[in-house]
Amino acid sequence: MKSLKSGLIVLGTVGLLFLGACSNATQENNSASNTESSTATNTSKTETAKSHGKSEHGDKEHGHGGQVVESGQYHLELVTHKEDKGSHLDFIIEKGEKHEIVSNAKVTAQVQLPDGTQKTLDFKYDAKDKHYTAALPGNAPGQYPVKVTADIGGEKVNGRFTVKQ
Structure with a gap:
C-alpha cells in the first residue's frame, strides 16, 4: 500500500x-x-526617413527620389544633390491622400555637422518647382543628421533625415 x-x-x-x-x-x-x-x-x-524612388502609391509625380517621412496628414520628402561647395536640399511638403502641395509653410532645419556643431538653415519656397530649397555648405565627409520643422499656419510638422557627404 x-x-x-x-x-x-x-x-x-x-x-x-x-x-x-x-x-x-x-x-x-x-x-x-x-x-x-x-x-x-x-x-x-x-x-524617421526612408528612401523612395516613388511614393507608396506608385505615382511618379509624388515620388521625388528622396527620403520620406509621413507625419500625420503630411508627406515630407528631402532630396539632396551634391554640389562643389556642399549640398543643395529640396524639401517637399504634401498634404492629404491627394498629396496637395503645401506652399505657405515656414521651413527651417537644424543640421548637426560631422564635427558636432549645429547649423540652422532657412528654406525658401520655389514656386516654379513647387518645393522648398536650401543650401548646406561644406563638404566634410560623414553623416549630417537633419531635423526639419515646418510651420504650416501655426501647426508644427517635424521630420528627421540624414544627409551623407
Whole structure:
C-alpha cells in the first residue's frame, strides 16, 4: 500500500512538473512574440526617413527620389544633390491622400555637422518647382543628421533625415 501511495505521489509530481514546464514554454513563446510585436511597433514609431524612388502609391509625380517621412496628414520628402561647395536640399511638403502641395509653410532645419556643431538653415519656397530649397555648405565627409520643422499656419510638422557627404 505504501508503495502504491508513493507511486501515485511520484506520478502526480511528475505530471505537475510536466504541466508547469508546458505552461512556462507557452508563456515564454507568448512573451517572445509580444516582444517581437512590440519591437516591430517601436521600430516603426522611431523610424524617421526612408528612401523612395516613388511614393507608396506608385505615382511618379509624388515620388521625388528622396527620403520620406509621413507625419500625420503630411508627406515630407528631402532630396539632396551634391554640389562643389556642399549640398543643395529640396524639401517637399504634401498634404492629404491627394498629396496637395503645401506652399505657405515656414521651413527651417537644424543640421548637426560631422564635427558636432549645429547649423540652422532657412528654406525658401520655389514656386516654379513647387518645393522648398536650401543650401548646406561644406563638404566634410560623414553623416549630417537633419531635423526639419515646418510651420504650416501655426501647426508644427517635424521630420528627421540624414544627409551623407
